[in-house]
Amino acid sequence: MGFFRHLTEDDFELSTVCHRPEGLDKLQEQTKFTKKELQVLYRGFKNECPSGVVNEETFKLIYSQFFPQGDSSMYAHFLFEAFDTNKNGSVSFEDFVMGLSIILRGSINDRLNWAFNLYDLNKDGCITKEEMLDIMKSIYDMMGKYTYPTMQEDAPREHVENFFQKMDRNNDGVVTIEEFIESCQKDENIMQSMQLFDNVI
Numbered sequence: 001m002g003f004f005r006h007l008t009e010d011d012f013e014l015s016t017v018c019h020r021p022e023g024l025d026k027l028q029e030q031t032k033f034t035k036k037e038l039q040v041l042y043r044g045f046k047n048e049c050p051s052g053v054v055n056e057e058t059f060k061l062i063y064s065q066f067f068p069q070g071d072s073s074m075y076a077h078f079l080f081e082a083f084d085t086n087k088n089g090s091v092s093f094e095d096f097v098m099g100l101s102i103i104l105r106g107s108i109n110d111r112l113n114w115a116f117n118l119y120d121l122n123k124d125g126c127i128t129k130e131e132m133l134d135i136m137k138s139i140y141d142m143m144g145k146y147t148y149p150t151m152q153e154d155a156p157r158e159h160v161e162n163f164f165q166k167m168d169r170n171n172d173g174v175v176t177i178e179e180f181i182e183s184c185q186k187d188e189n190i191m192q193s194m195q196l197f198d199n200v201i
Helices: 009-014 024-030 035-048 056-066 073-083 093-105 108-119 129-143 155-167 177-186 188-193 196-200
Strands: 053-055 090-092 126-128 174-176
Touching (some): 024 093, 053 056, 073 093, 073 108, 073 129, 090 093, 108 129, 108 177, 126 129, 155 174, 155 177
Antiparallel strands (some): 053 090, 126 174
16 A cells, blocks of 8 residues: 555554544544554654645655656646545645545445546546546556566557447447446456555555
């Protein structure tokens, strides 16, 4: 789980309530994390972001450390936009944990909604081929040329074509949330790749 991979079991044991956000109890109700997990997440968050909020540059910096072999800046930008739900240019601990809870513990439906929101770059309620291509390119860039040396330049475009063939039921060139969720739930590969989120988040 990228951001907090360096936390060990001991951290869970040692986790103390030295500094906790005001709404920890409220967050526990709103998320699928235990109080102890929230404390550990908070400590990790404060460690990386002492100010208590992350701006896009910090987000990019964190991602560049986890994916040194590629260029993660574009993917980090898209991910930041998805976490910044109130569009104020910063992600608070609360924003972060709410998103993380959906990605890691949410129902399949919750996860698919979150994924759709990530892919829908201009947040207009549908995914275009251009948006999907931008996301795919950013993921390929992040993974780096060395990780997949055999990968062809046109791989992202092929990925997008396949995606649209499956998803765009009425062939109108865009994928709506309904088409997205329905297609994903019918597709075993996509269901399995929902686990992929746990690796890149």
